[in-house]
Amino acid sequence: MPLRRALPAAALLLATALPAAALDLQALTPEEREAFRAEVRAYLLDNPEVLSEAIAVLDSRQEEQQAEADAALVRDNLQAIAQDGRSWTGGNPDGDVTVVEFMDYRCGYCRRAFEEVEELVATDGNIRFVLKEFPILGPQSELASRFAIAVRQVHGDQAYKDAHDALMLLESDVDEGSLARLAEGLALDPAPLLAAMDSPEVTAVIAANHDLARALGITGTPTFVMGDRMLRGYVPLPAMEAIVAEERAG
Structure with missing residues (x-):
């Protein structure tokens, strides 16, 4: 899986799977942040199919955004x-x-x-x-x-x-x-x-x-x-x- 697609997919996975408060990594101590990252890495290694699912969601969202932008361009021209x-x-x-x-x-x-x-x-x-x-x-x-x-x-x-x-x-x-x-x-x-x-x-x-x-x-x-x-x-x-x-x- 190309890294350029896996990284935004992983970010999408975190954004959709975790409560908003839990995403504030800046509020964590360095030790808590490192533990959190290790936990996410371990989860993705144990469940790699989740990345494919996240990429599918990401692709779908990008296609919808492109279609909406194209529709606006067509209307304007x-x-x-x-x-x-x-x-x-x-x-x-x-x-x-x-x-x-x-x-x-x-x-x-x-x-x-x-x-x-x-x-x-x-x-x-x-x-x-x-x-x-x-x-x-x-x-x-x-x-x-x-x-x-x-x-x-x-x-x-x-x-x-x-x-x-x-x-x-x-x-x-x-x-x-x-x-x-x-x-x-x-x-x-x-x-x-x-x-x-x-x-x-x-x-x-x-x-x-x-x-x-x-x-x-x-x-x-x-x-x-x-x-x-x-x-x-x-x-x-x-x-x-x-x-x-x-x-x-x-």
Whole structure:
């Protein structure tokens, strides 16, 4: 058991198991304090499973605190998260649950979640789905996001979704050549798209998403926002379905 987890767990154990007065070690004589420490050590050596129980309680409390902090962040930034006017929105525009995904085209877990999120939105029928371009994994991620945003700004939402899906499935490196071929495969003229990728308008979308991510404490992809919950990392389809159901149940 790592020492960094055992120590706070032991402190939690003492805090929950002993009367408040007994925790005032400063009131004890040096001899009493040493005897107390020896008694605690002996108890933990005889009952090591207690530390595991304490760690479970500690983890649960920390998860609850993180969830409460995340919910506050979501409430404070709800407009920018769900209604920024810059991000592609699909699914049911009048859906009763909004799912937002911060994603990166070069992120393996984003690719793993891609088809499951598609299935969630398609089979549910009442989810409003928002995509946040959040390139954080290097130059190829940046190029891919710039291309996708340029497609939306030049050709609209449906073309963006087609480009997004193609980029999520792209097996080659992302460079000017592969993006030109991808555009041609979507029956789009590559030249104006490649020219638009470095425009101030495209840059502004990426900058705004990075600013929002910093405000929310998001450092990795995928990150989902469902209702007032922030889900940091890959979430399997059954878990997403359960969370959506819980959001509807209130």
